[in-house]
Amino acid sequence: MWVTCPRSRQTSRPRLMSFTLATWNINSVRFRIRQVGMFLDRYAPDILCLQETKCPDDRFPLKPFRSRGYEHVLLNGQKGYHGVAILSRIPFLSTSKRGFCQKGDARHAAVTVADGGDDILIHNFYIPAGGDIPDPTINDKFAHKLAFLDEMTTWLTGPETDRRSILVGDLNVAPLENDVWSHKQLLRIVSHTPIETERLEQVRAAGGWVDAMRRFVPPEEKLYTWWSYRAANWALANKGRRLDHVWVTPHLVDRLESTEVIRATRSWKRPSDHVPVIARIGAA
């Protein structure tokens, strides 16, 4: 009599990783290091991708991470503004940082982590905000944002994305109508103009990326990750935008178990205006 043993079949294969990955625009990692510690204690992601660390690498507060087991660190910071970091309890197989638009600013970091006999590439991005006026001919910041998106499209295509990859970060674009509190009222506001949402869609399509958050929340539902500091009562007004994203290549879609917006951090004392998003990738 035949008895199949799925377990032995599985263990004969290289083990594919199960892990959680968080992305969070922290708006100064030094100013908000206590909130970061609270978040790690409460949600314990295996990997944390931060944006807007606003911190030179030699001033980065590593101790609160190391004491919690986040021993693997990739920093790409600078003085005053921008800056990204990846902090992990999982070892990195390789690390890289890429400059965009011939600027010396710190807006990208990437690592690979083991996944069975293969690996997974994780990109962490902080795309330029783009200033106030959505016209590249009179606003250099908006021109920079569009050039940055075009450079991403050119880079993240073809063989570069034909692998297990995750792209997270503050992309500073709310692409869908229900990624903002009022599509109509924000059409001419930077972050939701058609010129930006079309460029971001080009980046996504060129790499065959899948919008992971929208696999779990249908496009008919509002979904935000950022609420302005200016609103007197951010939760009551609820005039948010989805500026932070998790994308995966098709190779990982079947292993996506969840994405979760951690709205609670926005109510903490002295919060970032962005909240974390956590994605769970299952073992295959």
Added chain:
DNA sequence: ATGCCCTACTTCGTAGGA
């Protein structure tokens, strides 16, 4: 658009954020 906020910096005014 809303409302007049938030952080960094050879700091008390300006740049950058979105």
